[in-house]
Amino acid sequence: MTVESTAARKPRRTSGTKRASAKKAPQPKSSEPPLVQLLTPEGERVEHPDYAVDLTPEELRGLYRDMVLTRRFDAEATALQRQGELGLWASLLGQEAAQIGSGRALRDDDYVFPTYREHGVAWCRGVDPTNLLGMFRGVNHGGWDPSTNNFHLYTIVIGSQTLHATGYAMGVAKDGADSAVIAYFGDGASSQGDVAESFTFSAVYNAPVVFFCQNNQWAISEPTEKQTRVPLYQRAQGYGFPGVRVDGNDVLACLAVTRSALERARRGEGPTLVEAFTYRMGAHTTSDDPTKYRADEETESWQAKDPILRLRRYLERQGLADDAFFVALEEESETLGKRVREVVRAMPQPDSLAIFDHVYADGHALVDEERAQFTAYQASFEDADAADGSEGNGSEGGN
C-alpha cells in the first residue's frame, strides 16, 4: 500500500519500470558544454574517445538491479516519512545512475565520504540500507562503523566532508597505499568555502581523491545559476587538476569516468573533479515542495532522461535480459521494501542514558556527573511508582 499509494499521488516520481512516452530527450542548452555519454536517453550505446566500458551482460544486469533496488528503497523511505515513521528523508530519485555508476567504480579498499543522499553509493558499498534510516528515524546520528565498509557517516553540514576526504586521502598517500578516496557533494556545496579549501589542499598535496559533484540542478530552491557562473567542472582548472562533466543519468558513463579518475588517483596523479550532470526528480528533502520553485516542464524534460529506463531499453533492445529477469527483480524489490518497512518500524527506542554515551572517548567528569544526576532523576519516578502506584510526583530533579 505504501509505494503504490505514493506513486498514485505523484505519478512522475516512480516510473522506472514503465515506458515513458518516447519524447526526444532535451539536449543541454547550446551554451552548455558536452557531456561524456555512453548510453543515450533512448538506450543506444555510443562510444567516447576517452572513456570506454566493456561490461558483461551479467554486469549490465547488475547495474540495472542496483538502480532498481536503490529506487525502490528510496521510494519506501519516502513513503515511510509520509506515514510519520521517519522525521525526514532526502530522496535520491533521478540520481541512481550517478550513484551506482560511481559506486560500482570503487574498489573495496577505497573510501567514501558521502553527503546525506548517497543511498545508492551505500548500497554499492554493502551497507545495509536500513542502517541509513536510523538518523532519519531519530534513533541515532548515523551510528554505523565507517571502517566496516569504508563508507563514512552521512554529513549534513554542506561540503564539510570534502575536507575529511582530502585529509583521509593525504593519509592514504602517506601510508603508501594505492587506494583512492571519493567525496560526494552537490552543486550547492560548490559554493562552500570548505569545498574550495579541499580543492586547494588536495591539489597542493596531490591527494588521491576524486571529487564527485552531483549537479542535480537545485540546492533546495536555488538553481545552479545561483551557485556559479561557469560550468562546475571547469572550477578544477583553477586549482590545477582535471575536471570532467559526465551525463549523470548514464550509469555506464558515470562508471567509466569515475573509474578513470580513481585510477588516476591511484597512479599518484592527484585529484579529479567529476561533475555528474543530473537531476533531482523529487524534493530536496521531504520538507520542501519543489512545485513552489520549479516548473513542471523542466521536471518532465528530465523524466525523458530517466537513468533506469534508458538502461532497460538497452538491455531489452540487445536481448540482454528477459522477462523472467524483470519479474524476479520486481519481486526482489518488493521484498526489499517490505524488509525496510519492517525494520524501520521495529527500531527500538534508544535507551535514555544513550544521551551520555560516546560524548568522549576518554570520559569527562561533567558527563559522568550529569549521567548520575539523570539516572537518579529517572529512578525517582520508579521509586514513586513502586511506593504507591501513583504517578511521579513532578519532581524538578535533574540538577
Add this chain to the structure above:
Amino acid sequence: MSVQKLPIAKAINESLRKALETDPKVLIMGEDVGKLGGVFRVTDGLQKDFGEGRVIDTPLAESGIVGTAIGLALRGYRPVVEIQFDGFVFPAYDQIVTQLAKMHARALGKIKMPVVIRIPYGGGIGAVEHHSESPEALFAHVAGLKVVSPSTASDAYWMMQQAIQSDDPVIFFEPKRRYWDKGEVNTEAIPGPLHRARVAREGTDLTLAAYGPMVKVCLEAATAAEEEGRSLEVLDLRSMSPIDFDTLQTSVEKTRRLVVVHEAPVFYGSGAEIAARITERCFYHLEAPVLRVGGYHAPYPPARLEDDYLPGLDRVLDAVDRSLAY
C-alpha cells in the same frame, strides 16, 4: 635530558619533538610551522629533523587545516594542528564544532578523533586586532571537546604529551605572553592527570582560581596580599573542560571565599560557570558571593588600551578586598 629550565615555548617544542619521535602517526600541521618554525618558533627545527611529511606547512585556510586533520585522524593519524592566533580560529570553528567534536558520538564510539588544536591565546603582547583574544568559553561550551591551558613550562611539556595521547579532541590554549617565562621541566617525572587542578600556592583566607596567563598575576597578587597580612590560595585550574570542581571545592571549603580570574570577557565566561557550580557545591561554606575578574563586554581593545582591559594586580586585589569585606 631529565631536568631542565626552559621557556614555555621551548617546553612545548620539546614535547612535540618527543611526540614525533615516539609515535610515527603524530603529525604537526599549520601555517608557517615548517621552515619558519611558527610565528612564535614553537615548532622551530621540527621540520628540519622530521621532514615535510611529518611537519606540514599548510595553505592559509583554517577550516582546511582542521578539516583535513579530521580526515587524517580517520585514517589513523594523530594530527597536532596550529592555529596561528586566537582570533584566526573562527574560520575553523565550524569544522571544530560541527565535525570534530561530534564525530565520536555520531559513530556511536566506533571512531576516535585524536586531534590537538594548538592556539596561542590571550593579550599582553601589544598585538593588532584578532591577535589577543581568549575564546576558551566558546570551546568549553561544546560537548565533545576538551579544553586545557598550561601556565608553567612543566605543564606545557606534560599536558601537550597527554593531549596528544588523548583519543578525544583537545583544544590546547597556549598563553602566548608567557611563552618566554622559564620554568623547570622534568621529562621523567610522572605527571598528574591532564584535567586535575593544581594548588599553585596554599593559603587560608580566600581562593583565587585562574588558568593560563592569569595564574602568574594571581600568584603576584597573593604575594602582595601577604604583605597586608592576607593568606591567599591560588588554584591553577589547568583544564577548562572538564573543570576539576573537586579540587576547587576542597579549596573553597577551606578558605570560604572565591575569586575567579581570567582574561576573557566576564559575561558568559568560564568564571560564570565556576561561580554557579561552586555556589551549588559550597553554599553553606561561602562567606561571600563568588566574584569574577576578567575582560569587558567589548571587543579586545587596541594595544595601547590593553592594560586597562586585562585584569592586573590591582583589579585582582580589589576583588579580594570586596570579597573579604562581606
